[in-house]
Every structure is written in structure tokens, then in C-alpha cells.
Amino acid sequence: MTITSRGIGLLVGACLLLLLGFRFGYPELTLLGTAAAIAVGCAVGAAAWRPRLGVDRLADPDRVGRGEPATMTLTIRNGGRVRSANLIAEDRCGNRPVPVPLLRLRPGRDTTVSYPVPTHRRGVVPVGPLRVTGRDALGLVVVARAHGDVARVWVHPRIHPLTAVPAGVARSMDGRVDRVPHGSITFDSLREYVVGDELRRVHWRTSARIGELMVRENLDTSLPQLVVLLDDRAAAHPVVVDGVAESFESACEAAASVVAAARREELPVALVLVADPGAGDDFLDRLAAAELRTTSRIVSEERELADAGGEPLRAVLNRLRQQRLGDTLVFLTGPGGRDDLGQLGTLRAAYPSVLAAVFGDAARTPAQPAGVQVLDVADGVEFAAEWDGVRRW
Structure with a gap:
């Protein structure tokens, strides 16, 4: 709770009027000082009223690439039963304030506000909490309170498509990259027998079925890490x-x-x-x-x-x-x-x-x-x- 300069001046004036009124016997000054003191007390009471606000946040989406759009949606509900909320509120989105209008929000009602989240820079953008500022009608006292939690929007770096991937050097039976030289681990295909091929590489079952000698072609695969x-x-x-x-x-x-x-x-x-x-x-x-x-x-x-x-x-x-x-x-x-x-x-x-x-x-x-x-x-x-x-x- 903060007393404004106007409130401080009125409070000082009330004290001086009361002091002069009682000291020199002027009831008019005493009456004015009492009215000023009552005005400050009423302002404190009005500003001390704490609205029952429920704040829900939804980031759509909460993880985006740099430069992609993202939206923060606030749903604010007045949980009070008697008094309407007529407040000044602002949300924090990164380092900038975002005004949120809360005018005549009736008891049991809610309002929805959406605004874009800046994603032009990579990083984690904290959003919130909602800061509600309450003041009296004369502007004598100001009270600021935080409502709701802090949400985060993750702005990922841009991803540039890469066609090539490392081939690796270690042979692997479960590997999926077949750019390693030689050929001894994984079966690849069958081809016709030519003079000079090793007989141990002949696939006898297929050869017997088609009537020609067929030879296994193997290759080495790797699983790069x-x-x-x-x-x-x-x-x-x-x-x-x-x-x-x-x-x-x-x-x-x-x-x-x-x-x-x-x-x-x-x-x-x-x-x-x-x-x-x-x-x-x-x-x-x-x-x-x-x-x-x-x-x-x-x-x-x-x-x-x-x-x-x-x-x-x-x-x-x-x-x-x-x-x-x-x-x-x-x-x-x-x-x-x-x-x-x-x-x-x-x-x-x-x-x-x-x-x-x-x-x-x-x-x-x-x-x-x-x-x-x-x-x-x-x-x-x-x-x-x-x-x-x-x-x-």
C-alpha cells in the first residue's frame, strides 16, 4: 500500500488543521481537519479491499521456433459475491507491460484477454503475474497486488534443414548408414555368380529354385554417434x-x-x-x-x-x-x-x-x-x- 503525494498532503493538512483548531479553539478548523482525516481513512479502507480474482493462463503454443507466432490468453474471473471489480491491471510479458482492462467485472463473471508473445529472440519468455492496481476515488492511496502464476513460453532457435549426416566409423549389425567401405556384415542383395566369386557366398537355396548360381552381396553398416x-x-x-x-x-x-x-x-x-x-x-x-x-x-x-x-x-x-x-x-x-x-x-x-x-x-x-x-x-x-x-x- 502506497500513499500518493495527494494523500500525504491531505494527511499533513488534516494534522495541522486539528492542531490549530484544538490549540486556538477554532471549531471550524477542527471540523475541516476531521473531514480530511476521515477522507484519508476511507481511502485506506477502499484501497485495502482485496478483489477475489482467479487468473488462468494458456499459451498457444508454449514452445515455438524463433519468429513463429505465439499467443497468451488470460481468463480472469471475479470470485466475489457483492462488489464488481473496476480495476487497473497489467500483465508482464518478458520485460514489457501489457494493459489488461478490468472494467465493471461483475461477481461470478469472467473476461478473456489475448495478446501476442514476442518471439523475435531465442530464449525463455516469462509471462505474468497479473498485477492489479487498486486506488480510491480521490487518488489518495494506491495498492498493487499480484494474481496468478508465472507461465513460460520457450522460443527455440531456428532449425535449418541438413541433408547429410555423419557416416560414422564403427561397424554395427544394427546400423542404418551403409556408407562404410568393405562388405561383410549386413545382407544387401543377390546377384548372378561370376568367375572368381567365393563359393561360400553362394546362396544355395535361391540357386536351386531358379536354376542359376546366385551370390550374396553384403555391405557394412554403421551407427554414428x-x-x-x-x-x-x-x-x-x-x-x-x-x-x-x-x-x-x-x-x-x-x-x-x-x-x-x-x-x-x-x-x-x-x-x-x-x-x-x-x-x-x-x-x-x-x-x-x-x-x-x-x-x-x-x-x-x-x-x-x-x-x-x-x-x-x-x-x-x-x-x-x-x-x-x-x-x-x-x-x-x-x-x-x-x-x-x-x-x-x-x-x-x-x-x-x-x-x-x-x-x-x-x-x-x-x-x-x-x-x-x-x-x-x-x-x-x-x-x-x-x-x-x-x-x-
Whole structure:
């Protein structure tokens, strides 16, 4: 509860009038002071009235891609029995207020208000609570109260379609990618026998049925396992404009595109963030909530960071080398992470295929660390084009 400047002036005037009236015996001043004091008391009582409002929220949808439309719908119900609600209300959508009219909302009635949620930036947009401001008729006292819970709208990064997927290097009986050379694991087709074929490859049952020798054609399949390492260190993305690092936004789009392509092909994939050790099942939600972190904000095990000299990238690379989560590592970083690409060479024994993408680097130096293929790209669209052109896929 807040007393306005008008209310403070009236209250001070009431005290002075009462003091002068009683001190010098002027009943008129005493009457005016009493009326002013009663007006302030009535204003406090009117503003103290707490409306019984029920607030329901519905985000449609609550998870969207960047730039896609999303709508928040509020249903506000007056749970009172006698008095109509005639209030000033506003909702919080991210960092901006949204006015919500509550004029003559009768007891037992409800009203519905809808408004668009801004999705032009990747992130988690908090919506709410509804803030109701009550004031008396004279504007002497103002009371603001919060109603309802806070909802969240997850704005995912854009996904650019990727045609190519890594072939992998490990043979697998259950693999679905048949781009591995040789041919010894999985049956593919039958063909006619030619001189020089091994007799152990003859399919005798089919040969007996059709009257010609038929030979089995086998191929090797693999089940690639991808590890996407997203560099979310603030030092790796030094260029920030209006609170947004475009290189980091592009890296998030690239990470979402690679993971989505792997999920489409039903390939195992893991998403790892350098400075955020947390984990989650929904990779799009993790990317929506990802933000740049300074070294002081990194939450990690003290022993692990101590062994890595306090450097989070070195710590996560040590962990990846020990755990061996896959056979293909994709490292996504910004201009400030180019000097750290040499550390990826230590993973060659655990990850036969290592690719790094540097976003937003105007220098675009062609030097590449040994055993690491580097893509210099401007944004997610260019990354998708360069990715599909990688020969090792």
C-alpha cells in the first residue's frame, strides 16, 4: 500500500488543521481537519479491499521456433459475491507491460484477454503475474497486488534443414548408414555368380529354385554417434549488440539443426554445453534456455576445474575424452574461441571425426589444426550449406 503525494498532503493538512483548531479553539478548523482525516481513512479502507480474482493462463503454443507466432490468453474471473471489480491491471510479458482492462467485472463473471508473445529472440519468455492496481476515488492511496502464476513460453532457435549426416566409423549389425567401405556384415542383395566369386557366398537355396548360381552381396553398416559441443562462454562471443551476441545465436541454430538431423535419422546424439553442465531430455528447451556465461558464473565441480587449471573448455574436453560419448564431435564456437581449436586435437584418439564451426569471425583465417576440419561461417544458413558439402559425410 502506497500513499500518493495527494494523500500525504491531505494527511499533513488534516494534522495541522486539528492542531490549530484544538490549540486556538477554532471549531471550524477542527471540523475541516476531521473531514480530511476521515477522507484519508476511507481511502485506506477502499484501497485495502482485496478483489477475489482467479487468473488462468494458456499459451498457444508454449514452445515455438524463433519468429513463429505465439499467443497468451488470460481468463480472469471475479470470485466475489457483492462488489464488481473496476480495476487497473497489467500483465508482464518478458520485460514489457501489457494493459489488461478490468472494467465493471461483475461477481461470478469472467473476461478473456489475448495478446501476442514476442518471439523475435531465442530464449525463455516469462509471462505474468497479473498485477492489479487498486486506488480510491480521490487518488489518495494506491495498492498493487499480484494474481496468478508465472507461465513460460520457450522460443527455440531456428532449425535449418541438413541433408547429410555423419557416416560414422564403427561397424554395427544394427546400423542404418551403409556408407562404410568393405562388405561383410549386413545382407544387401543377390546377384548372378561370376568367375572368381567365393563359393561360400553362394546362396544355395535361391540357386536351386531358379536354376542359376546366385551370390550374396553384403555391405557394412554403421551407427554414428554424434556429440555436439556448444561453446557458451562469454569470452568466445565477444561481440554483443543490444544484449544479443549474434554469433552465439547462430551457434545455437547450428546445434539445433545438427541434433534435429540426427534425431530424424534415429542416430544417437548428445548435446553438451561448455559452461553449463546441466542436462535435459529436450535439447530444444536446453538451447532456448542457453545463455552466455562468464567464468565466475560457471557451475561445475571444483576438482574438475582445478585439474583443468580453471578453464571450463579444457575441463569439458577432459570429460569427453574419458567418457567417449560418440565417434563424431561437432564443436560450435564464436570468434573468441578460434584460439582454442588446437585443444580439439587431444580428442582424436577418442573421436575419429572432429569438426569445428566458427561463427561471425571477420578474419576467417584458413589455418586449421591437425585432424580438425574447420568451417568459417557467418550464420546458421551458411553453416547448413557448408555442412552438406563436407566430404567426410
